[in-house]
Amino acid sequence: MITYVYAQDLKGAIGYKKDLPWHLPNDLKFFKEVTMGHTMLMGRTTFESMDRRILPGRKTVVLTSQEDYGQDIAELGLVHSGEEVLELAKDQELMVIGGAGVFKSLMDHVDKIVRTVIEGEFPADTYMSDIDQENFRLDKLVEVPANEDNEYPHRFEWWVRK
Template sequence: MLTYAIISAMGKNSEIGINGRLPWNLPADMQRFKELTVGHTVIMGRKTWDSLSVKPLPNRRNIVMTTHPQLIGDNAEIAGDLQEAVAMSQNVENEVFVIGGAKVYAAFEKIASKMYLTKVNGSFAADTFFPITDFTHWRLIEENFIRKNNNNNFDITFQTYEKID
């Protein structure tokens, strides 16, 4: 069965972005993101697409949601709204990853059934925040703590949630 899985990293105050980029540099989180998403379809908003240093994300099918398709070029597929993004990703594989940002997470909140969250143990200046605040319908099924080290300046916790029916 097809699962829409939200994947996001956030600070203590649900911060996810600042000035069109991530508030931190955490190779351990980038590595987890890569391990989970490679080989899959990823769906993102136009601003997250703009923020990528390498476009498209390699070895993944890239779908960008936008009402301005002319801004994207030929390196990604375009979805003009949620319905179109869903139609394009049906019957492709088991798990489709919703990789942000805030607007796209919010659009997929109702239909997502899994969340891979990285909780970063720090507070950051931010202009974009994780929009899902009601965890009543989500059950934590896995948690993995990674202590800060030479490459990663903050303690992080990888969490996996499943939606409760």
């Protein structure tokens, strides 16, 4: 099973200069809760934007064309093709966390989308395409108002393939 996990603003922005365009502690907490105990798949650029860190309690797998990438990180898993990703997702829920190219390449295979939508617009250079509502239905929605720790109202959405 393939699940996308990402946050975006109202225009679909997901990144700016290889980082998140916003600071929203509640979304970071939500991301941790959703991905904990799972295998996370990301592209090489996304992994490098995280300073090549392995997040605790989750297995990290990087999709890259570089055969010898990450040899210095014992805990790092590698895949080199979409076929390898699909094989990996056969017996587990694979959490795909970015980047945009990885999302685009696997869209026909995604089963579930867990998305945070931040009620705002931010400077960005990386965008996510709209969810195709012909193929996905909104299963659950949680609205969260702004507060002293989280400057922007936001919502958590769970989409499932029809």
